[in-house]
Amino acid sequence: MQQIMAKNIPDLMKSVLETLAVKQANGLSALEAHKALIEESIAKENKQKNVIIEDETPTSYLLPFCDHHFRPIPNAILRSALFGVVAKGKRKYEENVLKASVNGLTIKYTGQQLDQLDLDVWVECVHRHKGLNLGEPITFSTYNFLKSIGRKTGKSEYEWLRKTLMRLHVCAIEIGDGRFFYVGHLLHEWRRDEETGENIIVLNSKLADFFSVAMWTGISIKERMLFKNKPLTQWLHSFYSTHRKPFGYKVENLRNLCGSNILELKKFKYNLKKSLIDLSNATGWECSIDKNNLLHVKRK
Secondary structure (H helix, E strand, O other), rough: OOOHHHHHHHHHHHHHHHHHHHHHOOOOOOHHHHHHHHHHHHHHHHHHHHHHHHHOOOOOOOOOOOOEEEEEEHEEEEEOOOOEEOOOOOEEEEEEEEEEEEOOOOEEEEEEEEEHHHHEEEEHHHHHHOOOEEOOOOEHHHHHHHOOOOOOHHHHHHHHHHHHHHHHHHHHEEEEEEOOOEEOOOEHHHHHHOOOEEEEEOOOOHHHHHHOOOOOEEEEHHHHHHHHOOOHHHHHHHHHHOOOOOOOHHHHHHHHHOOOOOHHHHHHHHHHHHHHHHHHHHHHOEEEOOOOOOOEOOOO
């Protein structure tokens, strides 16, 4: 490297002398020519620094702003069976399964089935990034996290949260909405200090694409908590919250979209009607199923 620099010195000196000669030919004294050359050199260096700084400026992955009682969630998550209605004890492992979703969405999933309790945890993980960029590490205690999602804080709950965070981390999802495409984990990273009880999580910054304008919905967490232990009602609440003016969905289509494992349509419809009563009482929405088995929801 020293030899290369030595070879370049004569060329640099020649260039400097030629530049000084041109400036003096334009009427500048030797002192003025030197001063002008130095100023030009400094200006050029500053310009290069500015370009480097501009190039290194990190892209913002801030979540959209939501009122304290609402949680921003991508519509792609809520308009599908990704976080479905899974009967207790019926969770199974899936590999590259195409999940039911509304038109325009494609979701493939590998991992243990996810239910509405898993969604509670994932939504809280997202919420804890409020004011921070996705991709930044978030630290929390298990106790505080459980309290935030309305859970008890006993030993079994600690173990439940551990398993849920692990499930969200090891699963693999493939989501496409016609514009954005994402392949990765719902929880990019999870670490835990067993001595202090602190957890550190990281969400993939690329998920920010699905929080773009008109691609997410603020879900009322106060209303959602009213449906505790009622997974179908929770799913319906989230699904219809993504529609300003919902149109009719067939009962059979809703069974598929929510991921229910009830094969008998009559039985699912019975459960659906009970959930709609709870949904209407909590939100004031008008819900009815017509003679063609179409569910109509009118939001207020």
